[in-house]
Amino acid sequence: MTTEPAPHEPEPDASKPTRRASAEAMAAKQRDISVSEFFQKNRHLLGFDNPAKALLTTIKEACDNALDACEEAGILPTLLVVVDEVSDGRYRVRVEDNGPGIVKEQIPKIFAKLLYGSKFHRLRQSRGQQGIGISAAGMYGQLTTGQPVIVVSKIGKGRPAWRVAVRIDGRKNEPKVLNDKNDTAEWEKDHGTSVEIELTGLYRGGRTSVDAYLEQTVVANPHLELTYRPPKGLPVHFPRASDVLPPEAQEIKPHPHGVELGMLLKILHESGKRTVKMTLMEEFSRVTAGVADELCARAGIDPNGQAQRADAAKVEALHGVMVASNAAMPPIKRFAATLAKSDRSLRDALLEDASGFTPALAELVVRRAGMEPSVRARIVTPTQVEHLFDAVAKSQVRILPPPANCVVPVGEGLIMEGLKRRFQAEFFTSHTRPPAVYRGNPFVVEAGIAFGGSLSKEDSAEVLRFANRVPLLYQPRACAIHEAVLKVDWKSYGLQQRKGELPVGPLAIFVHLASVWVPFTSEAKEAVAHYDEVVREIRLALMECGRKLGTWVRAQQAERWESQRKSLFEKYIVELAASIHAITNVPEGKVREDFANALPNHVNIPAPAADTLVGAPVDEADATPPGPEVRPSTPPPAPADEAEAAPFEDGPSKPAKKKKGS
């Protein structure tokens, strides 16, 4: 600045930019921004953007931690959630669990230091992931009310229940204990932890309410016993629906199918003195010596070379081979036909019509087949298509899918138990998909459906979204689960659906995504990111449930239809009998009896058994349509002329015209 000449008194000139601060002055202000400071300013990222959401997020984080702790310790969780309105707009939240407790020294850091935790550094399914949530809740409480977080924890029978009041130092991201370090509390439990946070909030009802969150938590966690004391109204108690603790999730390494190039480079780079082969075997799941050799052979990389020194181009080739293993081509004839009609490049056609391809992989196999990725799909010859299929096959190494024990689904049976605990419905079904992979992370999708009963017929379906058993209440439209629900054609399962909208009908949809690393769209963990693999798996799970629902709905309709037919005929038999009696003098009662006796031959429903079958819930897998299956052993309808065939012409799709007696 001093180099600039100043012949005259500088006159302020608005058109010229003036320097406002020197580099030195700025440097004086530049320093580390602590995570806590960052999140104080950007608290919306953690789910504290408004008072109602802040209250919910606080409860959610405390419950997540409690449940994780109980499950890790192998304890069936019993939770108590208490929300008191201290004064207008100010609440005190207390969440108490029967978990293993926390060692006294760790308490301050766990509750008052952001990014402190055990879960971030491992690849394993848990509710909490990053060690931010509960400390952020405490920080939010501290910011809005000035009150510290009060923790009481006891790790075993006969041990003291330590009471710690702790604040977070926002600048340093360090905890500060306020009370005497030997404070203890009266605690009747053998072990457990209680967290109390006072904060400014808003208690309200609706889709995103605390009540909704807890109700849904109960659905996804049938092994949970929960007592909830809301600020208004009576306490709610949810007894345990299952005494079986979900199996413990195993820590795993990434799977080769979904690894990103950057990650592979990093892994190889940090491999120390190990060989490529050893690194692959030790850092990835499902990579045996044989698999590692084959991967290297196809990529043209020396398996015994030092991993650190691997040539970048060869690493790229290796990456191609690893992810290619997940790619699947459509049938060759259909693919050739698609290409012939396509306006796209071969690369784009491959990305769109085959599955498991990344842009890089598509380019790689097209080049291997001796073509340019940008070549127009339309001009590709049948021989070249064969080359392309060969190239894909040659790039692929058979690798086992990721181990299923690293992800713990709720399970089909328990999803139904959970749904039954929450909804008064007529039909329940569920489906758990086999494990799949996105970006090397195994995940499992589960879906469940509750239908009919007290669910509203006029409203859109209620979608319950869960990630690692945690309900997701906010941002449904930004969520991959929501997108997948929209992508399913619910009309084919007998529901109404406008294009691009949720189905309408007495339907509740449950979707659970279990993964070692759930791909959330933000740190607030509100919505699942749109990975194709994830959306596809959710869709498939929903479609499976949909098919079972469709079968049931159609059977119900057929049954309803049959009973309508029956009552229609019964109604007219009375009239007809009166007329026939008047004409023939045959006693009216006798005519009625004759017609009533013939009725079952022409209606596919047994008269007495029908009522008992209506509305009976159907069990999951064997969704056998009730009613029409059962028939009395009356002889089949005799006349097979047109008059006999005609009655069915305008009925709805019926299970079968002529069923043998059961």
Added chain:
Amino acid sequence: MAKKKTTTTGTPSIPGLADAPPEGRALDARDRKTLQKIEMLAMEALAAVRLGKNPSLSIPVRALSNVSFDAEAGLIRLGDARQGRSFFHLKQAKLFMQTFLIAEHCKKFIEAGATTSIRDIYYAAKHSVAGTKENTFEDQSESDPIIEDLEVSIDALREELHLRAENRGSMVGPMTIRDTGDTIDLRRMGSGGWSIPSIVEPGRLDFVNTEAEFVLFIEKSAVWARLNEDRYWQTAKCMLLHGSGMAARGTRRLLRRMHEELKLPVYVVTDNDPWGFYIYSVIKQGSINLAYESMRMAVPKARFLGVMSSDIERFAIPKITAMAVTDEDSSRIDQIMRYEWFQSKRWQEELALMKKTGKKYEIEALSSKGIRYITQEYIPQKLRGRRGDAWLD
């Protein structure tokens, strides 16, 4: 249950109502036959249902698809196509029940020796279906076709079922008749004429004497009234009838009887439009809906006197009296042109011309030439020139 029927220990399966009529009134052979037909219909349904079968009626199809034109006899005849009407069928159950309800009431009227209108029977049979808010018939338009179904399915005439429609059409002329026992001189009927009943069967209606030489049927009552006022029937020695539009069953049957029994030629005057032409064709060849009665009602030798397109030039009818052919008229023209009995070259030309010019004329258009033009000029001239002029047949 079939056993009971054969042993007849209880009620006789086909009770001899026809043999022993209630109220001690003797039924004639015709009525007994009709009653038997109704009873057979009910017994057949009952027999079918006792075997566990779906009771079904077989009803001849009354639609264009099932009529054919017998060019030799000059009649529209009903074909053989039949449709089933079953009880155990969602859409047919009610119709089946309704058919028997109508049959039941017809039986009551026959036994009582009474005749009733189709409107009466609608009310008689209308009630709510037991235990529901639904009615056996919502509307007369529901019961009327059921009556026709019953007629054709048991092959009984409407009058055999003791049913009549409302009176429609009038007649005057030099004739004395006996109508249900009353002798009536049709020369002294004043301005309104004798109202033609729907049942004009021998026994109910008999011709006593007449000086009439031909029969003139006029589509419109207003034109007929004009002719009656001038006592045209007296000067021309004709029976003068109108049908208030389409000739009803009674009118058609009467025309047929006068033609057949009294050997009187029948002439028809209608508007110059497709509807008028069709009225003429119904009198001459019969209708689609009542094709099963063509033999008793049609007058194949009936002649079309007018108004035809050539009359406009010939009688110099002012063009200003023309009316525009509407879309509805136009589609009716197309429809008629496809009927088998309108296939003669002259009719096709007549219809095509009307469509082309887009003009139609009412009979009243003739009045633009003077109040008595129709009686003094038009009809006499048309009748006089009937030999020279090729008939629009």
